[in-house]
Amino acid sequence: MSAPGLELANSSPPSGMRPGLAARDIGGVAKRNLLRILRTPRLLLIGALQPALLLVLFRYVLGGAITVPGGSYVDFVVPASFLEAVLIGGLTTSIGVAEDLKSGIIDRFQSLPMARSAVLAGRTVADLCRSLLSLAIMVGLGVLVGFHFRGHAGAIVGGMALIMLFGYAFSWMYAAIGFATKDPETAQIAGILPFFILMFASNAIVPVATMPSWLRGFASNQPLSITIDAVRSLFEGEPAAHYVWQSVAWSAGILVAFFAIALHLYRNSVG
Amino acid sequence: MAASIIEVEGVVKRFGSTTALAGVDLTAEPGTVLALLGPNGAGKTTLVRILTTLLKPDRGSARVAGYDVVADATPLRSIIGLAGQYATVDELLTGRENLELVGLWYHLDKREYRSRAQDVLERFALTDAGDRLVKTYSGGMRRRLDIGASLIARPRVLFLDEPTTGLDPRTRNDVWQFIEELVAAGTSVLLTTQYMEEAEHLAHQIVVIDTGAVVAQGTAAELKDRLGGAMLEVRVTNPEDLERAVALLAALAGVRPRTDSDQQSVAVPTAGGTALLMAAGRRFEEERIPLDDLGIRRPSLDDVFLSLTSSRSGGDRGEATQPPRTTASADAR
Numbered sequence: 001m002s003a004p005g006l007e008l009a010n011s012s013p014p015s016g017m018r019p020g021l022a023a024r025d026i027g028g029v030a031k032r033n034l035l036r037i038l039r040t041p042r043l044l045l046i047g048a049l050q051p052a053l054l055l056v057l058f059r060y061v062l063g064g065a066i067t068v069p070g071g072s073y074v075d076f077v078v079p080a081s082f083l084e085a086v087l088i089g090g091l092t093t094s095i096g097v098a099e100d101l102k103s104g105i106i107d108r109f110q111s112l113p114m115a116r117s118a119v120l121a122g123r124t125v126a127d128l129c130r131s132l133l134s135l136a137i138m139v140g141l142g143v144l145v146g147f148h149f150r151g152h153a154g155a156i157v158g159g160m161a162l163i164m165l166f167g168y169a170f171s172w173m174y175a176a177i178g179f180a181t182k183d184p185e186t187a188q189i190a191g192i193l194p195f196f197i198l199m200f201a202s203n204a205i206v207p208v209a210t211m212p213s214w215l216r217g218f219a220s221n222q223p224l225s226i227t228i229d230a231v232r233s234l235f236e237g238e239p240a241a242h243y244v245w246q247s248v249a250w251s252a253g254i255l256v257a258f259f260a261i262a263l264h265l266y267r268n269s270v271g
Numbered sequence: 272m273a274a275s276i277i278e279v280e281g282v283v284k285r286f287g288s289t290t291a292l293a294g295v296d297l298t299a300e301p302g303t304v305l306a307l308l309g310p311n312g313a314g315k316t317t318l319v320r321i322l323t324t325l326l327k328p329d330r331g332s333a334r335v336a337g338y339d340v341v342a343d344a345t346p347l348r349s350i351i352g353l354a355g356q357y358a359t360v361d362e363l364l365t366g367r368e369n370l371e372l373v374g375l376w377y378h379l380d381k382r383e384y385r386s387r388a389q390d391v392l393e394r395f396a397l398t399d400a401g402d403r404l405v406k407t408y409s410g411g412m413r414r415r416l417d418i419g420a421s422l423i424a425r426p427r428v429l430f431l432d433e434p435t436t437g438l439d440p441r442t443r444n445d446v447w448q449f450i451e452e453l454v455a456a457g458t459s460v461l462l463t464t465q466y467m468e469e470a471e472h473l474a475h476q477i478v479v480i481d482t483g484a485v486v487a488q489g490t491a492a493e494l495k496d497r498l499g500g501a502m503l504e505v506r507v508t509n510p511e512d513l514e515r516a517v518a519l520l521a522a523l524a525g526v527r528p529r530t531d532s533d534q535q536s537v538a539v540p541t542a543g544g545t546a547l548l549m550a551a552g553r554r555f556e557e558e559r560i561p562l563d564d565l566g567i568r569r570p571s572l573d574d575v576f577l578s579l580t581s582s583r584s585g586g587d588r589g590e591a592t593q594p595p596r597t598t599a600s601a602d603a604r
Contacts (some may be wrong), residue, residue: 021378028375032361032368039363039404095355108359111323113349114376 024104033096034129043092047134048150051085052141056105058205059145068207071236078147079159079231080204083224085134086167088196090174093127094191097178101269103224120175120266127171131164151237152221159234162247166227185195198224223250274337276301276428277322281331284317284483291317293483294331299476304454306474307463310580314483315463316356318434322461323353336427340530349377352421356433356463360416364407366397368407370420377424384423390417390437395449409440418449429453431462435469447472469575480582494575502529502568503547505539507562513537519554523547541567 037043055078063073098104109119109162111209117221202225203217204207208216219225227247233240277299284292290313299305307315321324322335324344333340339345360369370391374384392401395415405413414434421429431450434442450473454460464470470477471491478488487494503524507516513530516537521527524539524547529539541547548567555562 002391024378026378028372032364032372035368036361037365103362104355104359107320107355108353108373109376110325111351111353112373112376113345113378121319132284257450 001041002085014193022118025058025114025118026122026125029118030125036096037092037130039067040092041176042093046091047085047089047130049090050139051134051138055081055085055138055145056142060206066206069209074146075148075236076207076232077205078142078145079235080202081142082135082138082163083203083231084088084135084199085138085167086131086197087170087224089130089134089186090167090171091191091195092130093123093171093174094178094181094187095184096123097175098181098184098187101179101182102184106269112246120263122239123175124168124171128168129162131171132168135160135163147230149235151235154238155234155237158229158244161243162230162234162251165251166223168246169255169258171205172255176230176262176265179262179269182269198222202228202229223247223254226250274301275299275335275337276303277305277335277340277461279318279322279331279333279546282318282328282333283330284328285328286319290483292321292328295480295483295485297478297485297488299459299504301358301459302454303475303479304450304460304462304473305476305479306470307461307480308465308467308470308479308576309463312482313435313480313580315480316432317483318480319353319461323351323430324348349424352424352426352429353428354414354418354421354431354434358434360405360413360420361469363404365402365404366392366408366412366416367401369416370423372500373420374423379424387423393425395419395506396445411438411445412441414438414446416448418446422453428459431460433463433465435464435466443469465574469570479579486579487575495571497575500574501541502538502574503541503551504536504564504566504568505551505555505562506534506564507538508535508563510535512560515558515560516555519558519560520551523550523554526529538568 017270036045058077058081063077066073068076074190100234106119151159159201173194177191181190201215202208202222204224208219208225211219226243227250229246230240230243233243275298277297278514279295279297282292283290283294295314295318297305303448307318309315317326321328322333322340324340327341334349337348338344338350340347361372362365364372367388370388371384374387375381377384379387380491389401392398395418397412397416397419400408405416408416418431418434421431425600434450435446438446447469450462460473462469462473475490476488477491479486479494487497489497496497503520505516505520507513510532513532513535517530520537520539524540524541528537528539539547545567548565552565555565
């Protein structure tokens with residue numbers, strides 16, 4: 001069977017995949033995606049600079065003109081800016097997925113013996129790392145502009161976990177947008193639309209009380225607003241259970257729905 | 272022992288209403304180069320994608336090194352290498368990172384893939400560029416890296432989809448040399464190409480494919496024999512003389528000449544010798560038809576290719592056993 005006199009690959013390759021190998025494959029994909037983000041100035045700007053600028057803008061330029069009942073504006077807007085940073089960073093997922101489809105590198109991945117799940121799983125691991133990084137930057141910046149955590153440590157960690165979960169759920173939506181658009185520029189535009197709707201029709205920047213009633217209903221019940229309520233309460237040290245469960249339920253629902261959609265689109269796009 | 276390394280039987284693949292492959296059969300022997308030769312849109316890439324488990328055939332079956340491309344896709348992937356038509360290396364990684372990651376995904380251990388990545392960089396003259404981002408590479412460097420990445424696990428069967436398209440002649444020769452070395456070391460290679468010269472230079476066996484079907488196969492010499500002997504070819508200076516040249520040569524040779532109006536050339540088969548050449552020279556002189564060129568040409572693989580893959584040519588000579596084709600949709604995807 002094997003040709004004589006040469007050093008070739010194992011002639012009886014393993015038929016099954018050991019879990020350790022799959023984890024290694026996923027780690028390789030995650031490393032690749034993180035390196036790509038770090039080496040793309042455009043993605044770094046979207047992921048790190050943009051949320052920081054928005055926070056400074058809201059805190060110092062608009063903040064003085066906005067009054068929030070029973071508290072300071074900085075405590076109001078900073079927790080929202082954490083979520084905004086994680087959410088807008090998901091755009092890098094849309095763009096990255098679309099770039100991979102366009103460049104044909106997905107073909108190479110598919111022709112390799114790597115675990116079938118590694119392309120998607122590795123990407124979401126990279127997304128989690130990216131979210132963690134932008135969250136860390138924003139927490140530092142938040143404290144710098146005068147934000148105070150008043151809750152106890154457990155509540156603060158819980159709030160961070162809630163933010164990460166929300167960002168992770170949405171990174172599947174962004175992945176789905178990338179698979180659907182197949183073009184980095186289109187993906188960026190398509191990805192920013194849900195971000196704007198969720199961000200501005202919400203309680204993130206101003207209290208919903210001043211909005212017209214038709215908008216107020218949406219703005220106070222959409223998943224981002226609920227998660228912001230949960231996170232604000234946790235960081236303030238106020239009772240938050242009601243919002244926390246609603247937020248977890250939203251994130252879980254979004255995660256399941258867009259995981260299924262992204263997986264379906266991925267399978268279709270690789271033939 | 273003499274089992275074929277690639278066996279394709281009746282493979283059909285459709286994309287919507289387009290038939291990319293209309294029942295392809297072929298075999299390749301271990302340790303040889305098989306060239307899949309055909310115009311754009313002939314189905315070459317589709318067949319490579321099926322053989323490398325990227326696409327499933329609609330009908331028919333294919334085996335590579337004894338593994339069925341559908342049922343045994345997972346084990347098959349660890350003994351094949353694929354380098355694509357568009358260099359599928361990661362622009363934002365360095366050359367070394369690209370190679371090491373591919374080695375990791377072939378499940379080599381860390382020490383192994385590190386040393387093999389270094390070997391590949393050296394062998395493909397990329398040592399100095401190894402730690403630079405690929406986006407700073409030239410086209411030829413990318414292609415070398417792409418082929419190098421496909422070799423990192425020392426595959427038994429290597430698939431190269433148009434490995435030299437768009438390369439300058441020097442880089443093309445380098446790639447040819449790499450392929451020859453690999454084959455000398457025992458690797459079996461299937462490559463697709465639109466260049467007859469490449470097929471002639473590298474391949475032990477050539478399969479000519481057009482609009483999704485095999486139209487001929489054999490060695491370069493066998494394929495040339497199908498065209499019969501030498502051709503007498505004239506190229507007229509003025510396009511308006513083309514008709515007269517056709518009539519003149521038809522009368523001299525007694526067969527309908529093959530015409531290429533782009534090249535303003537007309538050709539007829541000749542038994543060899545110079546009698547027909549001299550006669551033609553005299554007649555063109557008498558008729559005062561100015562010529563750019565008049566000579567005897569041995570058939571090239573280009574002639575074979577053109578006669579096999581274009582429906583308008585004097586098909587009586589290319590006695591390929593081909594199914595009737597509806598159009599010569601050489602440009603259709």
